Amino acid sequence: MKLLPGFSLFDDVFDDNFFRPVNKTSSFMKTDIREVDGNYVLDMELPGYNKEDIKIALKDGYLTVTATRNDDKEDKDDKGNVVRRERFAGTCTRSFYVSDAVTEEDIKAKYDNGELHITFPKDKPKEIAESKPIAIE
Template identity: 30%
Template sequence: MTTLVKMPRNGSEVSTQRNRSSLPSLSSWVDDLFETGLGTGFLSNFNTGMTLPAVNIKENKDEYFLEIAVPGMKKSDFNINVENKVLSISSEKSEETVNEDENYTRKEFGYSSFKRTFTLPDTVESENINAKYNDGILTIHLPKREEAKEKPAKRIDVS
């Protein structure tokens, strides 16, 4: 693995090249352990938080659709509310597993959450908003009010 940045250690500059003929000291071995993928790979197992999920917004003449990518969830994990023209979508999920093997016990737990909010335009009929979850995509249907729907062009005759 190549070191991209030289970081000072104990007041000295770190060399990216090491004399391969000599055996590493204990401290350099520990440093190498965490500079290689093992250190970051080990620590990344504990990062089970969720970033903000990606959202697609589609509109046609009658409605809006929000598509939110949230794989690995259940329908019951979502909390969707509309209050004062603000649509809030949130989820909170925690998991805990215990594995016992001989003299070693490993206990892992994870917690993830997110919250997305959207200010709804006046054209949305908020009483008829509905949602469905399928194949990791949460789809929220936002119908437009009748007066906001696009009307076909009307020909006006001149008299």
């Protein structure tokens, strides 16, 4: 059997989206940001995730959302033979600068029907520490 130059016997077998690497600009964690009543509202699409799989953290003025999912699906025929088995494990993360003045208490989050809604104040004045005299030696 003679193959054409540049043709691989496995091209047809592996010509499937399942085997292609995920593009860094993929459709994970699509986010809309709105301003509502002096607050910012982030609406983030996270279909297929459970509430327990989503973590939100605030550090140095950055709000970070991390979602982790581990799926193991198996289809069997009526004889119990595996017809298809798919596994997926992955983590996606996005960060947003929200301000150094925003605290964990200011952030409200709700997960409903595959969409994460996060609300935090738009303009919260940064608390200025009370000045203290500096001793001179």
